[in-house]
Amino acid sequence: MKTIFEKINRPYKKLKNDNLLIRLNYFDYKDWDKGIFSNLKEKIKNHLRKEQNNQCCYCRSKLGFDIRQTEIEHIIAKSKEKNFTFISKNLALCCPGCNSSKSTKNVLKRLSQKPLEIN
Numbered sequence: 758m759k760t761i762f763e764k765i766n767r768p769y770k771k772l773k774n775d776n777l778l779i780r781l782n783y784f785d786y787k788d789w790d791k792g793i794f795s796n797l798k799e800k801i802k803n804h805l806r807k808e809q810n811n812q813c814c815y816c817r818s819k820l821g822f823d824i825r826q827t828e829i830e831h832i833i834a835k836s837k838e839k840n841f842t843f844i845s846k847n848l849a850l851c852c853p854g855c856n857s858s859k860s861t862k863n864v865l866k867r868l869s870q871k872p873l874e875i876n
Contacts, residue, residue, distance in 0.1 A: 768845035769804040779843050786835040786842050798829060805829070805850045814849035815859070828856045832864060 771779075775797055782793050806827075811820050820827045830851040835842040851859075 765805070765808045765846075765849060767804075767808055769801045769848065771843070771845065775800075783843065786839040789835055789842055801829060801845075801848060802827060802850060805848065809850055813852040813855055815851055815855040815864075818852055820850055820852060825853065827851075828853055830856055830859070 778793065778797060782788060782791060788794075806820065812818065813820060814830060827850055830849045831842065832847050832849060833841050838847075841847040
């Protein structure tokens, strides 16, 4: 898998209700799969489709609209940094093939020295 990830200029901006939902229901990275987050994840996907021109963040292939054809990618794996699971700057869309290939591998060339803004 070749990494050609480009910066998303406008990450999804969570609303107060989104933050409350996360605060009340997210305790472990496995909670990402809870059904209660389905609407929030759909809003994130819709936002990222526009920002990424409906392309996979890695291979740049067009993403489908079937639920199995698009996945929310955690740049820093949620299993490694559970606090980054819902951080907008850690999320991008990718195709299932690239997400499987990436798995929990580190795809960043270097970690930023600037603190991550949590929104």
